[in-house]
Amino acid sequence: xxxxxxxxxxxxxxxxxxxxxxxxxxxxxxxxxxxxxxxxxxxxxxxxxxxxxxxxxxxxxxxxxxxxxxxxxxxxxxxxxxxxxxxxxxxxxxxxxxxxxxxxxxxxxxxxxxxxxxxxxxxxxx
Numbered sequence: 001x002x003x004x005x006x007x008x009x010x011x012x013x014x015x016x017x018x019x020x021x022x023x024x025x026x027x028x029x030x031x032x033x034x035x036x037x038x039x040x041x042x043x044x045x046x047x048x049x050x051x052x053x054x055x056x057x058x059x060x061x062x063x064x065x066x067x068x069x070x071x072x073x074x075x076x077x078x079x080x081x082x083x084x085x086x087x088x089x090x091x092x093x094x095x096x097x098x099x100x101x102x103x104x105x106x107x108x109x110x111x112x113x114x115x116x117x118x119x120x121x122x123x124x125x126x
Contacts, residue, residue: 003044006053008063014053016081020103021051025067025074027058033073036090043096050100080108082115 006014006023015021024040026033044052057064057072067076071088077099078084084103091099 003041003052003054006055006063007060011055011063014051015078015083017051018080019049019051020100021053021078022100023053023055023076023078025055025057025064025069025072025076027056027072029058030072032090036073039091039093039096042093043100047100077103079103079106079111082108082111084111 003024004010004014015023022040022043024033024036026037028034040052040054044050055063057069073090074086074088075091075096076083076086084106085099
């Protein structure tokens with residue numbers, strides 16, 4: 001599957017859908033972004049069941065600001081609408097593949113239980 005251009009008009013509908021969504025925050029002038037692009041593209045071709053999106057930080061300053069993107073490339077991974085991973089820096093292909101495997105292996109019911117548990121712990125006691 002080819003990568004999708006993501007902007008504010010399709011961001012929410014993309015990250016909130018079921019399954020795995022990977023986002024590469026990048027800019028044309030960024031050397032590490034250009035180095036990571038073929039790795040990311042190759043992974044998108046190998047994993048057709050995953051949505052691979054690219055967000056041009058220059059073209060999408062509002063989104064970049066909302067997510068406080070300070071360094072690029074930044075990779076974000078969502079699964080079933082939940083952000084599971086965010087890290088700046090270009091990843092080598094083997095590390096990206098390992099990360100994809102770990103995200104696939106997650107028990108999302110357990111992840112949701114953990115989120116609920118943390119929310120309850122942060123609620124003020126009455």
